[in-house]
Amino acid sequence: MSTPVFGAATCHRPRLIILIRHGESESNRDKTINQHTPNHLIPLTENGWKQSRQVGIDLLRVLNLDNYDLVDELEKRYATPNEPTKKLPLKGYSRQNKKRDSTVVFYTSPYKRTRQTLKGILDVFDDYNELNSGVEIREEERYQPCGRSKFAQWYPPTCPSGYYENKNTQDPNGVYADNQFILYRVKDDPRIREQDFGNFQQVNSMQDVMKKRSIYGHFFYRFQEGESAADVYDRVASFQETLFRYFERTNKKPRDVVVLVTHGIYCRVFLMKWFRWTYEEFESFTNVPNGSMIVMEFNETTDAYELRTELPKWC
Template sequence: MSVRIILLRHGESLGNIDELAYCRIPDHALPLTPRGEAQASAEGTRLRELLTGRPVAAYISPYVRTMRTFELLGLPVERRVQEPRLREQDWGNLQDPVEQQVQKQKRHEFGHFFYRLAHGESGADVDDRVASFLTELEARVEHDPSHPDTALVVSHGLTMRLLCRRMFSWSIELFESLSNPPHCDHRVLTHEDGRWALDRPFAQWRESPDGTTQL
């Protein structure tokens, strides 16, 4: 049996063009921009061609920008699940713009995986929860005959990279060398003959220090 997981990043949100938006709007409530809405609608056309009518189960981060992205895709799905484990990394309280910049600088200096944001999460914390999601999803596909063989996961850039890191056992060094995919860009994970494959790699801003690669 062939199983597919389609990972999709949300469209452009207000926080992507105005960092001070985090000082007045909670991260989970940030809306899509008009450009983000157009990106989601266009991606819906591409995904319909990819899915070719196959049944789909959708698992969606319960943030406003991810839920709205899914709605604008216009895809018929057999299951639609709000999945908190797919949410963005929790950045804690970002109401103070000075502290926001301090946290970003510390995260850059100490590494995106291990540095825990004040009152928030580290990348390692997100890694743990996406691992739990993947384990549960694989069990559902294997043991529930009514579950579609294709799952659409609408989430966030870092979450997508960590889902792949867990799936393919990538090193921490490799993960920290990867760039987020563009808004409304997707990756397809396919399981055949006992192994998972990634349709195309993520862009890298540097080579991994340990010499490992994605494929």
């Protein structure tokens, strides 16, 4: 599997590109919520919050860190033995501890459940930074996904709308110069939102629609007042072009890791576009579980990204 080749001398490609599906939402548990709550305002369940913190642990484990004992401690702190997350297996991936991952950029869908998932992930990152570097991170400096009304509030207030970064928590005296402190940035991007299924959805009618889609095909079936997966493909293409342009800009600081916190169908369409799958190949894969992670790793030998996660397929 390969991706478009970029000139090595002019390109800052991240070591990893990671896709994360949001944790379990109220809609995943009870479809009747779609009858009266806008899709973009559906929150996580309690289990979804647990999954968001667990995927934060899983994400730390694939990064190049200097203290994995702390990750073990955090996993014990956030352990959820009664409702474990279904993890997707990794194949051919091993951490490369030659260079620590110091900069992570998160893109998030503006839906409530994805922002809340990102909040759980970043709480884990903040805890790791605080324990490893000794720099206390105040609550008001942490990422807050939902503020007053329906709009997000971002810290610090001088940042552009829909943008957050934790660089202001750095110690100006360099106390943690010898200890890893993971810098991260967050950007809202509506292009990585959920596939539009229409507005308020009646459960009985949607059950009939889903049966029709399974016969017609998941990729080309367009929902009334909504989108087909083929429409999502167009949004994916636009977003990937944005990534490529950034990789080619030598005046920007390189990103070690890029993470998309998004939705199940978007994950599959993203991979389809990146690896040039046919629509038949797309149809062969099912949604990944809530709170799961898909890892793409850059191979310097082949000058291309390789999919390290084994995806579930229809039986």
